Amino acid sequence: TVADLKGVKEGKLCLTVVTTGKYFIPRLLGSFCQIYPHVDVSLQVTNHHQIHQRMLENKDDLYILSKPPEDIDLERRAFLDNPLVVVAPKNHILSNQKNIPLSKLQNFPFILREVGSNTRKVIHKIFDDHNLEIQVRLELGSNEAIKQAIIGGLGLSVLSKHTLTSSCYEELCILDVETFPIHESWYVTHLSGKKLSVVAQTFLDYLLVESENYTADRQYDLAHSHH
Ligand code: PGA
Structure with a gap:
């Protein structure tokens, strides 16, 4: 044929x-x-x-x-x-800071993925490894929903950089936090x-x-x- x-x-x-x-x-x-x-x-x-x-x-x-x-x-x-990065709303108070200490993240609420997500595990592990407390504001079952919640001012999160398409950068930014990006x-x-x-x-x-x-x-x- x-x-x-x-x-x-x-x-x-x-x-x-x-x-x-x-x-x-x-x-x-x-x-x-x-x-x-x-x-x-x-x-x-x-x-x-x-x-x-x-x-x-x-x-x-x-x-x-x-x-x-x-x-x-x-x-x-x-x-x-598959780099994991700390994502914040565009005009976040940390957005212009360089090499932000990890401990500063304790002052901000976080949005986490659902149980069963590897991204969620990685966030918990990094806070645990550095003996830091994470303030969990809410849990959402999708990366897209998390981006919208960040834009809505509900908190920060850690996401794969692949989730940030070019239009996202109008409303979101990546924070320059020590130990990030995490390289997966x-x-x-x-x-x-x-x-x-x-x-x-x-x-x-x-x-x-x-x-x-x-x-x-x-x-x-x-x-x-x-x-
Ligand atoms: P997850 O994994 O959906 O289990 O969080 C995402 C990833 O590893 O990029």
Whole structure:
């Protein structure tokens, strides 16, 4: 068939990506599906805990996340930086300060993600490691809702830089806090025993090549290149 001649792949691709992956993976899937229009994609976006559950049930071909679980035998490849940053409303009183001591964050209320989120765990860990108290003002189950709550003046939060698209910088800013950004990576993983389908292997290879042209700083650079 014509499809075979062009090397076109057919079949289903099941992916689950961590919440912050939704700012990157759908676009990449778009260009992938233009090359391989006969691939039928199922994309789930969820937090680390839910991805762990899906792995235990062997639900997907590939999983994209920043903290691959230790208790599951996985093949993993780090492919992109996932820096975590302290986010504040644009005109926050700390917004022009450099190298803000971590302890200053105790004076401000925080907005946390839901239980099961790795971002939430990282915030708790950094406060605990430095014997600091965190003032939790509220918990929200989505990065987008947290951004809106920050804009609304409800508090500060720690988010992946990937969640900050260029338009966010009109209303939000990143605080220059010591020990931040926290450097995490995204990993693409699959269960070790699992033989990948041709489609899944093709997408994995595509992801590794394409992500080389992308960084979490891209949106920030776009937002700041205009002035
Ligand atoms: P989370 O992970 O949704 O579990 O907080 C996000 C991330 O690691 O980027």
